[in-house]
Amino acid sequence: MSIIRQELVNRNSGWAAEMSGGQTLTLSARTIIDFVAFDAANPNLAFDQAITKENNLSIYLREADGLYSRSDQLLMTFIADGFRGLGTHDLQFGMCGRARHKRAAKEGRLNEYLHGHNMTLPDHGCAENLTWALEDWGIRYENIPSPINFFQNMEISQDDGGMKRTQVRPSAPVDIVLRAEKDLLVAFSACPDMASKTGGLGVGVLISD
Numbered sequence: 001m002s003i004i005r006q007e008l009v010n011r012n013s014g015w016a017a018e019m020s021g022g023q024t025l026t027l028s029a030r031t032i033i034d035f036v037a038f039d040a041a042n043p044n045l046a047f048d049q050a051i052t053k054e055n056n057l058s059i060y061l062r063e064a065d066g067l068y069s070r071s072d073q074l075l076m077t078f079i080a081d082g083f084r085g086l087g088t089h090d091l092q093f094g095m096c097g098r099a100r101h102k103r104a105a106k107e108g109r110l111n112e113y114l115h116g117h118n119m120t121l122p123d124h125g126c127a128e129n130l131t132w133a134l135e136d137w138g139i140r141y142e143n144i145p146s147p148i149n150f151f152q153n154m155e156i157s158q159d160d161g162g163m164k165r166t167q168v169r170p171s172a173p174v175d176i177v178l179r180a181e182k183d184l185l186v187a188f189s190a191c192p193d194m195a196s197k198t199g200g201l202g203v204g205v206l207i208s209d
């Protein structure tokens with residue numbers, strides 16, 4: 001194994017990079033990560049939540065599951081999940097951001113983030129972080145798909161489909177490892193993670209082959 005790229009991404013900021021097929025991406029964290037992937041040759045072919053859930057027959061992304069594009073291409077495989085047995089990775093939600101925070105405050109729903117109404121709202125979130133990270137590739141917000149929300153553990157009711165955020169996160173950073181199945185552009189936001197006790201943390205990144 002050789003290291004292609006290694007860095008630390010600060011809390012509430014974004015990151016993007018190209019990867020070659022066969023390389024692996026390791027993210028080390030204990031905070032929510034909003035993650036997306038695109039076919040490097042055609043960024044219109046982006047990760048898609050619905051096809052991914054259908055092909056894996058699961059509403060969560062589990063170890064050995066694939067990440068698929070809307071056109072049913074296998075983009076990545078989730079080869080190691082350090083959160084397994086501790087919590088689950090969300091495939092329902094979109095991205096937090098200015099618009100979502102504003103709406104939650106206006107509708108009096110900030111308590112859904114589990115810290116009550118007296119919380120400081122960040123001036124940006126994952127929507128802005130991913131938009132800024134993908135600017136250099138000419139990808140606009142409208143073309144960024146709803147992400148995989150790694151470490152976003154949710155309670156989902158079988159009876160009525162109700163969804164609740166939880167504060168379940170790894171107590172110390174754990175690794176999640178994804179293998180690129182073709183040449184890709186990948187990007188993520190280290191979420192401000194307003195539901196967590198820490199309010200979002202940095203993420204370690206390693207690309208290797």
Ligand SMILES: [Zn+2]
Binds near residue numbers: 095125126
């Ligand atoms: Zn977020």
